[in-house]
Amino acid sequence: MTELNQLRIQITKLDEKLLKLLAARRQLTTQVGEYKLARQLPIRDLSREETLLASLAQKARVYQLSPRYVTNLFQLIIDDSVRAQHRQVQQHHQQLPQQDEPLRVAFLGNKGSYSNIAVNHYFEAHSQPLVEIGCTTFNSIIHKVEQREADYALLPLANTSSGSINEVYDLLQQTSLSIIGELNLPVDHGILVKHPIEITKIHTLYGHPQPFAQCSQYLAQYPHLKFEFVDSSSKAMQLVAQSDDLGIAAIGSETGGQMYQLHSIQGNIANQKENYTRFIAVARRPIEVSEQIPAKTTLVMSTGQHPGALADTLQVLASRQINMTRLESRPMQGNPWQELFYIDVAENVESQSMQQALAELTRITQFIKVLGCYPSAELKSAHLSPPMLASQPINAIQDRPSVISRQQEAPLSSLIHKPEQTTITVGNQTIGAGHFMVFAGPDTLEDQERLEQCVEMAGDHGAQVIHGACFKSSSNPYDYQGPGLAGLDWLQQATHGKGLLNMTEVSHLEHLRQIVAHVDILQIGAANMQNYPLLKAAGNTTRPIVLERGSVASLDEWLSAADYLLAQGNQQVILCERGIRSADHQTRSIIDLSAIALLRQRTHLPILLNPCDGVSDPLDIAPLACAARLLGVDGIMLNIHPNPSQAKVAPKQSLDFDQFAQLMTKLYQ
Ligand SMILES: O=C(O)C(=O)C[C@]1(C(=O)O)C=C[C@@H](O)C=C1
Known part of the structure; x- marks a missing residue:
């Protein structure tokens, strides 16, 4: 055996010993993790790390090793134990059951793609077997998780050389999935x-x-x-x-x-x-991140377009010492000249400062949603300055103040949450806080020609929004049910380029995307006021929403439904009173004018009245509308028809064009 071989055998033996020592060290740090977990202590102890590294740097000299080499090496070892402890704490926090079932993960490409390598890195610490589901598009990856064909997806979001991956950002606008983790993968x-x-x-x-x-x-x-x-x-x-x-x-x-x-x-x-690529892991449910480990939160929001609107929102974060780690903007889908801002902050969504910042942001943004809170992939290393390497005394580093649990906030729709009235601007039209808006159109769309007549009439007399239902659920199923989704094109064509907005009712969850693509304002009808899956999905869009009061809903129930919409992120909610059930059968419902006065004392949201269902004679529509105007509503919704007696729906609850013109003069007097 040559001398070289003999030396190599000795090196190999030593390396094995080092491995055993590393494993023993890891076991000890796992025990430390358990100790910290049981006592709710912060995982990271930078002062302990600095003491340890400084002492190792000093001892390195004794063995004629470079202190920098030794501290770099031990920094890696310590980082590894910190990451392991973070996983330990987070798994305990999420109470993840020990499962043998495989984890199904969707990603772009196939074996060997960067995304596939990222999947293997991200899930390497999981004991469950992995099922890798390679996909050809980002859209299909998201779809796999949404459709429960995969449990997680890993998506590249940005690269240090080529920047953001816009397609993924745009998909995040639309999906209901939450970000649950991140990974920075070195890409060579x-x-x-x-x-x-x-x-x-x-x-x-x-x-x-x-x-x-x-x-x-x-x-x-x-x-x-x-x-x-x-x-x-x-x-x-x-x-x-x-x-x-x-x-x-x-x-x-x-x-x-x-x-x-x-x-x-x-x-x-x-x-x-x-060269690094940042990947995000997404899943159907959000996770809660333990306050013992560093977390990040990703928000998406749109601001108004007044000067300084974005700066105002960033100031909300800065004033609470919340560190923004990334800001990205993308055109809002359907509103190409408006921007959506994606913001990452190094903060747990449950922290007191973050909860306060979010509450404040709901008051000044048009849309705000938390896309997810997840353990931060970045570790801040203990920093040994050159004098420390030279074994100077070390000052203890202050721990971050512990995070206080989430506060019970006032309802989002309440004046306690937001004392000033909300204004909602769509295109160049505004409603709320003194800005009055009239919504006019046929109760239910009948054909393109009659719609165009209504649009012309409404536009000429100062209405700003044209409405019409594509689907009508009358009390008798054999009555006219509306034109279906074909009506969306009619609405779009009739209002396009005329400075008018359009609105239609969303009654089926599966139509939401298509409706959002065609209309400016969504209407949630009385029958769907408590259709929570529909509210949840609509609250995730960036379109303003008119929420009608259910026919038997109390004010509290109605405001709770509005709160639910606001909590999804959409801050552009308009309440619409259209009558409640009464013992009398001469009218479809009784218009609750008292509710308008009461709402004014309780909510900052704009309030609309649709008086049409409260009459048996169209001549009564005007006085009801004027009374509501005196009570301070922000807008009126009216049914109009070129020839109400021939209307397929609500003939006695629709104004003819003369009646409409007269009412408009009174409303704007
Ligand atoms: O001593 C601890 O508190 C540990 O958790 C161990 C250890 C280490 O690996 O040495 C890891 C993380 C801490 O930030 C400090 C040191």
Whole structure:
């Protein structure tokens, strides 16, 4: 045996001893984790870490080792135990049962894609077996989880070289899934080939558009290369592995390439040498993060468009010492000139400061929603300054003040929560706090021509919103039921380009997306006031919502339903009184004018009145509307029809055009 071999045997033995020691150290830190968990102590103890590192730095010299080398090495070891303790605490906090069932995780691409590598990193500490569900689009990944075909999804959100992945941000606008975790994956792109070859001999390079963007500077040196874009890096590797053409290559990670027996002829080719991709894990249910570990919260919000609107919202965070770690903006879908802001903060959503900030933000934003609160992937390392490495005395670092549990806040719709009246601006029209709005249109859409007549009439006399139901649920199922979703195009075409807004009722959850794409304002009818799944979904949209009072609902029940909408994120809720059931059968319902006076004392939300169902003669509509105007409603909703006697629905509850014109003059006197 050569001397070298003998030395190597000794090194191997020592390394094994080191491994055993590391495992024993890990066991001890797990016990420390249990101790801290039982006593609700913060996991991280930076002062202990600094003392430990400073003492190791000092001892390093005794063994003629570099203090920097020793502290860097031990920093890695300590970080590993901190991460393990974080998982320990969080698993206990979530009370995750020990399960043998496999975890089904959806991601982009196939074996070897960056997302696949991220999945394996993220779930490496889970004991459950993984079922990897490779998908070809981000949309299908989200769909898999929404449809319960997967438990989690991992999605790339941003890269340090190429920036945000807009498609994923846009999908977050629409999904009901919550962010439950994050991962920062170092991404090392390389050129992968079947048999080692010089890059000048390669003619075509396959890859996902993201890696191409991230390696643009390196690739610019080889203008002869033809780029072929494919769905994922794994697809590119697969193509190269299966082809007999030795002049093709894939752009991807070395680890991924190994799964396809590919060789990396050039690594580390990204524009930024520290190239990271931030992934998020999403699931159907949000998680609660233990206050013992650092958390992040992601919010999405839209502000008004007045000067300083965004600065005002950021000030709410800054004044509470909430650290914003990322701000991203994307055009709002359906409202391309309005922006949605995605904000990450290094704060637990349950902390007192965050709860106060959220309450404040609901008062000044048009839409605000928490996309998720999750354990932070970033660890702040104990910092040893050069004098500390030289073994100076160490000052203890102050712990963060402990987080106080969530406060019971006043209802979101109440004047206690928000003393000033809410105004809602859509396009160039505003309702609330002295801005009056008239909604006019046929009770139920009949045909395009009659709708256009109504639009012309309503617009000429100062109405701002055109409404009409696509689906009518009358008391008799054999009565006219409306044109269905075809009416959405009629509404859009009739109001488009005329400075008028449109509104229709959402009565079926499955129609919501399509309706949101066509109309400016959503209406939730009396029959659906307590349809909570519908409220939940509508409250997640960015469209203003008119919430009608249920025909037997008390004010408290109605306001609770409004609170539920507000709690989903949508701060643009308008209450609409349209009458309640009475013992009398001459009218469909009795208009509760007292409710308007009472609501004024209780809520900041704009209030509408629709008097039409409270009459048996259309001539009574005008006095009721004027009475409500005196009581301080913010708007009136009216049924109009070119020829009410021929209306398929509500003939006696609709104004003809003359009656409408007269009423409008009175309302605006
Ligand atoms: O001593 C502790 O409190 C530990 O949890 C152990 C340990 C370590 O690995 O040495 C880990 C985390 C703390 O921040 C400090 C030190």
